[in-house]
Amino acid sequence: MRTNSQLSLALHLLLHMAEMNEPVTSERLASAMNTNAVVIRRLMGGLRERGIVQSRKGHHGGWTLSRPLAELTLRDVYLALGAGPLLSLTHRTQNPDCLIEQAVNETLDGAFRDAEALLLARFGEVSLAALQSRVHAATRGPAHLCLEGKTAP
Amino acid sequence: MRTNSQLSLALHLLLHMAEMNEPVTSERLASAMNTNAVVIRRLMGGLRERGIVQSRKGHHGGWTLSRPLAELTLRDVYLALGAGPLLSLTHRTQNPDCLIEQAVNETLDGAFRDAEALLLARFGEVSLAALQSRVHAATRGPAHLCLEGKTAP
DNA sequence: TCTCATGTAACTTTTATAGTTACATGATTG
């Protein structure tokens, strides 16, 4: 299957939106991210349900952040996306009666759970504001966005 | 994509082989695992290159362990499989020049690396002999294998 | 020499994710 990059995309979008002082349409976001507007809407829909962003229809509509970045961690975003599996490894369940299969799978699941817990904890430690300041430090000021050039025709 | 279950399959195979006192053919292993012999051969090929198993062609040929289980950890097996990606999350690289993308991806990669390292360390702590004794404890003796019923016709 | 079993290449199937098309719905503006 394709590799899941929703979290990366979501963070990318949120940080871009933070640099804008007006609602941004799905179309503009999509063209900046080299993808399709529906992909943006689907992803942002999940974030809206968790109160991370807001949407407005009609003229001058689009997406805006509904919380300051300082109140958001990677963990919040990850969970808001309704997270599919975190690990690409899984176990077979072909013979549920086989004791060997049971022992193998229990052991693997334990290790998998530990890794997921660690990753979630790491995510919880990183606020989006921290990410943003990394960007600002690199640019010595507000980030220049390719979005800014692309006003509606 | 489909979820990767090679490690689970490999462990399952090795533990079954450990209960047998003769070479086991790919066909028998495949039928026990409800899969195809070529899948077994592909997977075992990687393990052979790392000295974990041996193969013999011709009559009474098949696969045998070339090291005691006590000398093998999950980590050894995992690495022998030539491990694809461990995490199902990845990051986009659409605009390599975008500083926001860079900051996001560096941060994510850091967290991903930590999780992978933890998982590998966990794997390194579990020997296959430990897994085997879990099975023996559950069966109060050597495991009964569905393989044993299936002698060649 | 006959048969068994591995070794491999090349193909098909499966399935999760991304991307696309099409259209309904609601909001703003003039």
Add this chain to the structure above:
DNA sequence: CAATCATGTAACTATAAAAGTTACATGAGA
């Protein structure tokens, strides 16, 4: 109110990774 803009969604296609399959070459015993 009408025109337009933008979200909201369903339904479809495309892509890619893993598993499974077919076919055949190669080597080892019996």
